[in-house]
Structure formats: structure tokens, C-alpha cells
Amino acid sequence: MFWYGHDPSGWGWFTMSVGMLLFWGVLITFGVLLVRAVSRSSDPGTTSGTGTTSGTGPxxxxxxxxxxxxxxxxxxxxxxxxxxxxxxxxxxxxxxxx
Structure with missing residues (x-):
């Protein structure tokens, strides 16, 4: 059932840990960028092209x-x-x- 050599070694655990951190980092970064892009496009104070807001009033x-x-x-x-x-x-x- 449990044969020798079929479980990950120390490098395997390290690689899986780094891979998991990269996966969640990319997923969270994509989510933050998506939310920022959606909120920026729905903001009436943004100017076209620059992405800066014009302030609180006229x-x-x-x-x-x-x-x-x-x-x-x-x-x-x-x-x-x-x-x-x-x-x-x-x-x-x-x-x-x-």
C-alpha cells in the first residue's frame, strides 16, 4: 500500500508551498485589480485617459x-x-x- 519513494521529499514540500503562495498571490492580485477597474469605470468623477478624479465638487x-x-x-x-x-x-x- 505505502511503497517507498511515492511521497514527496523535502524539495517537493517546498515546491508545493511556494506554488501555493504564488497561486493565491496571483488570484488575490487579479481580484484587487478587477475590483479597482470596475469601481474606476463607475466613478463619475474620473476623467477619460488620465484616471485621476476631478475632486469633490466643481x-x-x-x-x-x-x-x-x-x-x-x-x-x-x-x-x-x-x-x-x-x-x-x-x-x-x-x-x-x-
Whole structure:
């Protein structure tokens, strides 16, 4: 029934162990890549070609960015008004005039 030489030697156990680790590693890697590909294609925020998301919301307008810089104190009121008048050339509200 149990003849000599039919069971795996030490190298056989080593080869089977490495093979099993490689098998599960490839299977798990394939599963992770598949889930990432499916979730990326269903994400409405991705841009075509780059795979990067555009963020949480719409991009701020130049006026909003300028207002944020003014609020942080990066620019003074005079510079704020002059830049705002450049951004709104058709607005005759008196921005940039003193």
C-alpha cells in the first residue's frame, strides 16, 4: 500500500508551498485589480485617459480664487479690486476705481 519513494521529499514540500503562495498571490492580485477597474469605470468623477478624479465638487471660479486669496491676506484690498476689475471687464460697478 505505502511503497517507498511515492511521497514527496523535502524539495517537493517546498515546491508545493511556494506554488501555493504564488497561486493565491496571483488570484488575490487579479481580484484587487478587477475590483479597482470596475469601481474606476463607475466613478463619475474620473476623467477619460488620465484616471485621476476631478475632486469633490466643481472647480472654483477665478473670482472665488481671488476672494480666497484676499481673505487669507495674501493680497491687499487695492490689488484685489484691480485684479477683480480685470476679471470683470464689462462690469461698470466701479471696481478698481477710487
Amino acid at each position: 472647480r472654483p471660479t477665478p473670482q472665488q480664487l481671488l476672494a480666497e486669496r484676499f481673505a487669507r491676506g495674501e493680497i491687499d484690498e487695492e490689488e484685489y479690486r484691480s485684479r477683480l476689475s480685470v476679471l470683470r471687464p464689462g462690469d461698470d460697478a466701479g471696481y478698481g476705481k477710487r
